[in-house]
Amino acid sequence: MSLRSALSTVVTRWRPVNPYALDTALASLVLFAVSLQWIFPDEGDDPLTWQGWLLGAATAVPLVWRRRAPCTTAWAVTAATPAQALYHAPPPDVMYGGMVVLYTLATVGRPWQRRMMLTGWVIGVVTTMQHQTDKEPFEYAFHLMGLVCAYALGMLARVQRAYTTELEDRARRLERERAADTARARAEERARIARDMHDILAHAVSLMVVQAEAGPVVVRKDPERAEATFDTIAATGRDAMTQLRRILGVLKEERPGDETGRRLPQPSVTALPGLVRRVQDSTGLRTELRTRGEPCPLSTDTEVAAYRVVQEALTNTVKHARASRAVVELDWAEDQVTLTVTDDGRGTSGQAGGHGLIGIRERAAACGGSAETGSGPDGGFRVVVRLPAAADREGALG
Structure with a gap:
């Protein structure tokens, strides 16, 4: 020692x-x-x-x-x-x-x-x-050295005490900063989960409601179409349950060896054609996807945000706009992608209020982008979201 x-x-x-x-x-x-x-x-x-x-x-x-x-x-x-x-x-x-x-x-x-x-x-x-x-002469040195050594030891103790106090203060500051960072991360994670659950449930329930309302009409006139309608309702419900299980899984303690939550893929821009087709098949809303430019790499969070923004915009169109047509546009640039969802419904009054538009703005801001909502140039309602490309293009491509 x-x-x-x-x-x-x-x-x-x-x-x-x-x-x-x-x-x-x-x-x-x-x-x-x-x-x-x-x-x-x-x-x-x-x-x-x-x-x-x-x-x-x-x-x-x-x-x-x-x-x-x-x-x-x-x-x-x-x-x-x-x-x-x-x-x-x-x-x-x-x-x-x-x-x-x-x-x-x-x-x-x-x-x-x-x-x-x-x-x-x-x-x-x-x-x-x-x-x-x-x-004797040596007695001078003895007494003087004793005093100087005592003073030097005191100074060393003073420096050591100041150093220890500084370390303790720094540890307390780091602990407070760590607690603040943890609280902020938890709040952000809760907000993200709330947005995801809102988007999933609102989209799925909207499609199921539209199908359920049409069910009694077609069951008498076209039994085969009615059967397809109920199959669509069931499929939509199962898809919503699958996505909810994935989101709620992060709220549970991860068990050793359980990789199920990690293997489940997150939705991305490549899933938008399927989303547009599913909305059209489920609700009868004529939906079109248009793409311009060369796709640029996006981060994982931005990919998810892009999918959820389009999903929420189409959900609002189905629920509130009373529209017959919706157009989803992806405009790719070198450093960003612009998502535009336009319908021919009732315009701003049809989609005012609620948490959907707030969630769209929050998702865009969380990825470093921006969102604009309001009436379209030819009437109806329009959502425009700009999301940045990945900072590390090679890492995003890999």
């Missing part, structure tokens, strides 16, 4: 502990360290007095408040340490309190506070030791 991993483990274990309890324990440890000269007196010439012990205790006790009042604690320790050194009964062997306050200010203090405190301690140590004739 690396040193960084070991320190992270220790910090993680101690983090739940009350910080003031830790500061009290730290102050007690420093007080014990400065009291070692009284606990284990040596044979040296340094005198030991109770006033000297009080000055030593003054460098340790303020550490209890180092988190609540770091600047005040630093000044208290800064005043007591040189007083103990000058009183010399005994002088401090190691400036434990000074190293702790420098570490604390480097971690939580403002820039001017920590820089001023470090400069003051370095100058104070050099000045104080100049008044003590029995000090």
Whole structure:
């Protein structure tokens, strides 16, 4: 295990502990360290007095408040340490309190506070030791290196804390963005499913209603045609059920090894001739498909949108327009396809309201296209939808 991993483990274990309890324990440890000269007196010439012990205790006790009042604690320790050194009964062997306050200010203090405190301690140590004739040169380096190392460790802790805070903030932002993206994707998927279900049900039910209304008339005059009419109703219902199962399948959890939903093809532009023929056979509406230009590759979503737009436009014609004829035009260009559905019915008043036209506009916008609806040039109603070609032509062709 690396040193960084070991320190992270220790910090993680101690983090739940009350910080003031830790500061009290730290102050007690420093007080014990400065009291070692009284606990284990040596044979040296340094005198030991109770006033000297009080000055030593003054460098340790303020550490209890180092988190609540770091600047005040630093000044208290800064005043007591040189007083103990000058009183010399005994002088401090190691400036434990000074190293702790420098570490604390480097971690939580403002820039001017920590820089001023470090400069003051370095100058104070050099000045104080100049008044003590029995000090060796290595003692200067020992005390100064101790202070500088404590300050450096505090700065490292400060940088590490800022880095950790930034990572946590970034993780929270990413989590919020991911949640927003998920909610947006769910809303878009619900809207897409709603549009598909509306298009399928509206188209199928419209054809079935037209056939059912004609059934009682032909059953008396032409039994064979009546039988064909009921077969058409059944076939339309079965086709609608198949498409609904495919759409509702995405709402269920995918089972391992179940590839049925993936194998079912989505409708595309190539299925439009069958759609036009089916509408004409089922309703008696004279429907014509016209194509101009060279077909360009479309993305899968655009292919589905093109089919659904024509399906919804023909459904509206059957339900609302009271038309006898409808023309579907595909005008291919290099970078887009224009779909136009025109009928000779009642015009705008016959198709106002409802969700069908809204769904057409939403489908076009979702693919980066546009939709226009309104009266045709010769009367009736016209739907014009422009859909862009695939951005990656080679990928779309492949």
